[in-house]
Amino acid sequence: MADNALGQFLRSRRSALRPEDVGMASYGTRRVPGLRREEVAVLTGINADYYTRLEQGRERRPSAQVLDALGRALRLDDDTRAHLYRLAGTVPDDTVAPAPRQVSSALRRLMDGSTHTPALVLDRTLDVLASNALADALFCVFEPADNLARTTFTDPAARTFYQDWDRAAHTTVAHLRQAAGYEPDNPRLRHLVDSLHAASTDFARLWASHTVRGKTAEAKRFLHPDVGPLVLDYQAFDVREAPGQQLIVYQAEPGSSSAEALRLLGSVHATRTRPVTRGTDGT
Numbered sequence: 001m002a003d004n005a006l007g008q009f010l011r012s013r014r015s016a017l018r019p020e021d022v023g024m025a026s027y028g029t030r031r032v033p034g035l036r037r038e039e040v041a042v043l044t045g046i047n048a049d050y051y052t053r054l055e056q057g058r059e060r061r062p063s064a065q066v067l068d069a070l071g072r073a074l075r076l077d078d079d080t081r082a083h084l085y086r087l088a089g090t091v092p093d094d095t096v097a098p099a100p101r102q103v104s105s106a107l108r109r110l111m112d113g114s115t116h117t118p119a120l121v122l123d124r125t126l127d128v129l130a131s132n133a134l135a136d137a138l139f140c141v142f143e144p145a146d147n148l149a150r151t152t153f154t155d156p157a158a159r160t161f162y163q164d165w166d167r168a169a170h171t172t173v174a175h176l177r178q179a180a181g182y183e184p185d186n187p188r189l190r191h192l193v194d195s196l197h198a199a200s201t202d203f204a205r206l207w208a209s210h211t212v213r214g215k216t217a218e219a220k221r222f223l224h225p226d227v228g229p230l231v232l233d234y235q236a237f238d239v240r241e242a243p244g245q246q247l248i249v250y251q252a253e254p255g256s257s258s259a260e261a262l263r264l265l266g267s268v269h270a271t272r273t274r275p276v277t278r279g280t281d282g283t
Helices: 005-015 037-044 048-056 064-073 078-088 105-113 133-138 148-154 165-182 187-199 201-207 257-273
Strands: 119-122 128-131 217-224 228-238 246-251
Touching (some): 005 048, 037 048, 037 064, 105 119, 119 133, 148 187, 165 187, 165 201, 187 201
């Protein structure tokens, strides 16, 4: 990850907007797509030279008022606006230590008791810290299923397993971008980003877009080798006792074919993992 993270982020957001997106007339030949620096300065009401210094990394601590204006001018959503603040270092209370890797026994019992819903615990780098039996069955196509970003971009099975792979890839990188705002110096995150950069041109392209998004709720389409198509909704819950950890729970629409497939998947997995009972003669 680059030292001038704020400047790169502003540049990427500026390049993603056209003058007509912000109610401005376009004039002249544009050498690169997106808004000009001068146009962003006009929209935010700040000096063009000051904005240039922000992008170039010569100014790194804009005020909250400037950040508010930039957020409005660049049409940032809530997650992306919060990421902008973290990059600028103006929300010190939002800077936290890396999420603990230990999952509490109480949370594990809760997950294991949810026998009809896949559940797993992730940290900000999308490392899988814990999973219940049905989540193990759902993600058994990956070996190991230890990090959702790594499996998405480096495991060939991912492009079949995720029926909307492009969408899954985009949101995965957006989650990691948010993590970079929280923990820019996390060595685990740096190593993961560097390794994915080297392994996947798709990751490198999406990482350069600086799109930011947190996990909340979404529908996902899977194609599982054991039970076929699955459409599952997931909900993400912050683990209050372990900041940075999230509990992810998948559910199928009751009475749907996906619900039946999920039930079958649990049976198949239980059969495969059931200990073999041998007779007294060893047979």
